[in-house]
Amino acid sequence: MNHIKILMVDDHPIIIEGYQNVLLATKQDDQSLQIDTAHNCDEAVAMIEQASKKYPYHLCFFDISLPASEDGKYASGEDLALLAKKLMPRTKIVILTMFNETFRIHNIIKEIDPQGFLIKSDLTSMELADGFQQILKSPPYYSSTVNNYLKKTVSSDIYVDDINRKILHLLAQGIRTKSLNEYIGISTSGIEKRKKQLKILFSVEDGKDETLLKKAKNKGYL
Structure with a gap:
């Protein structure tokens, strides 16, 4: 049995519930999923730090827009993703966001280089299920909006910092x-x-x- 430990961070409990239900309903027969959830940066930081000591997560899903940590050190899913990469280098990072503006997409790819990048407005249950399996086996998996943006910039001959x-x-x-x-x-x-x-x-x-x-x-x- 392939035991997969997952952290999902989103400040909307109903969204996390939806993700969980999709993954549990579509997982493969030889997969068992343990899904931990957090709704803000403080909860997520505590879970990442604890997991990194003994049993790191295989996969972390981070929403970008999150309530900041009390100390102001972590203000978004991007900050959490960078922490997870530092403490659990083998963990696969999946970014979920409503933002679909090219400037933000570029920054996330450049800074985090996530194994999964899903734009919520593109997301269907089927895409989440397919994306999850691809991220596990042969990442990366990017939403169509992200892919279209990448095609545009790759075909551009201008470098803009x-x-x-x-x-x-x-x-x-x-x-x-x-x-x-x-x-x-x-x-x-x-x-x-x-x-x-x-x-x-x-x-x-x-x-x-x-x-x-x-x-x-x-x-x-x-």
Whole structure:
């Protein structure tokens, strides 16, 4: 019998119940599942730390949006995923999120490199069941939204670092250049310099921010 120890972290108990029911109903005959659940960062940290000492989890499911820990050290599922990777390096990490914006997807893949990445709006019972088995046997398994985003960026010949991505993302939200330094820890002149570089990278001939954003969107950066 293949005993699989799982941690599921989501702040909505009914969602966790749904995941549990799907996995238990679709598991293979030779699999037995032990599913622990947590609803916030403090509960999850305690479970990860305890499991890492003796019986690490085979699989951890982390929702991205979670109530932060009391000490403020852990503020999201991303923080928990990084802790789990550090304490239980062989554990497979699955990210579940409502966020489907390209900036966030890029960051999660770059920082966490999860074995599973599921966008909740893509998720059906069948996809969760299939994804679970694939993550166990031959990861990674990514939702269609994630795969489409990856195809776009792989086909793009432009490399944009995290700060430049953030600049594009904030401009697209309508935030003015002079206010960007409130969100990004560099000076306004530093931001202006990066915007110029971006306009060269994306071949923006008219110098307009609107054109830059349009071209960045076409390349899958927004």
